[in-house]
Structures are given as C-alpha cells and as structure tokens.
Amino acid sequence: MKVERDAILTCSTCGVEGPHELLYLSEHLRASRCANCGTTRVYSGHIYVEYAKDLAERTARLPLRLAEDVVRRPTSLLGLPIKAVLKPAGLLNEMNLVAAFERDRRRRAPDASSRV
Numbered sequence: 001m002k003v004e005r006d007a008i009l010t011c012s013t014c015g016v017e018g019p020h021e022l023l024y025l026s027e028h029l030r031a032s033r034c035a036n037c038g039t040t041r042v043y044s045g046h047i048y049v050e051y052a053k054d055l056a057e058r059t060a061r062l063p064l065r066l067a068e069d070v071v072r073r074p075t076s077l078l079g080l081p082i083k084a085v086l087k088p089a090g091l092l093n094e095m096n097l098v099a100a101f102e103r104d105r106r107r108r109a110p111d112a113s114s115r116v
Contacts, residue, residue, distance in 0.1 A: 001025055001054055001094050007032075013039040023101050025054040031101040040104035051098045055091075 002024040010017045014037040023031040030050055033040045044050045069076045 001051070001058075001098075003097055009034075011037060011039060012041075013037055023097070025050045025098075026057060031105070033101060033104060038104065040101055042101065042105045047098060047102050051095070055094075 004022040004024070005019070007020045007022050008017060009020045009032070011034040014034060016036045019035040021033045021035065022029055030044045030047055031040060031042045
C-alpha cells in the first residue's frame, strides 16, 4: 500500500489544478482525493476487498523478503523484535487511511434519494 501526497492533477469537480492524494493498492491506483475541494474518487467498487488482497499478497511475500534481508545483512535479525512490536500500529494506520478514503467518498457522494 502506498499513498502519494504530492501529485498535481486537475480536479474534475472543482476544476482547480492542485495537489491530490493518490491511494495505491497492489501497485494499482484505487482512489484519489482533491486537496482543494476534498472530492474523493474511488476507482474500485470494493476498496476494502482490494486492501485485503494487497495485504495478503504482501504477507505471502514476507518470508522470502525476510530470508533475503538476512542473507544480505545478518545483523537485521536484531531488529525483528522491534518490527514485530511496531507492525500492528502500522497496519492500523494503513486501515485508517483506506477507511478515510472510503468514508470521504461516501460522505461526498450525492444522495440517491434526492434524484428524480
């Protein structure tokens, strides 16, 4: 998961060229948010499902990444207990970011009951 905060795009809602936050899951753009008007666009109907897939893919690659890291730098084993303690906080932060994009999208979506 990656959030790019310095992308300069033209917002399709307010028409202003300015900074946008871009949310990438599994190296694919899944959502964007305009810093000017706050409009959030989600490019996946199921952002939570996409996040779960991204997390599963990263988790599946973890043993190989750890083994490669130990081969390159054997002293990296010393940092594993610290990483294990900090990981839940990092995952909670990621979930909050994904939820914020989804929450903003739902809040700013036009009310379907007001349409004729």
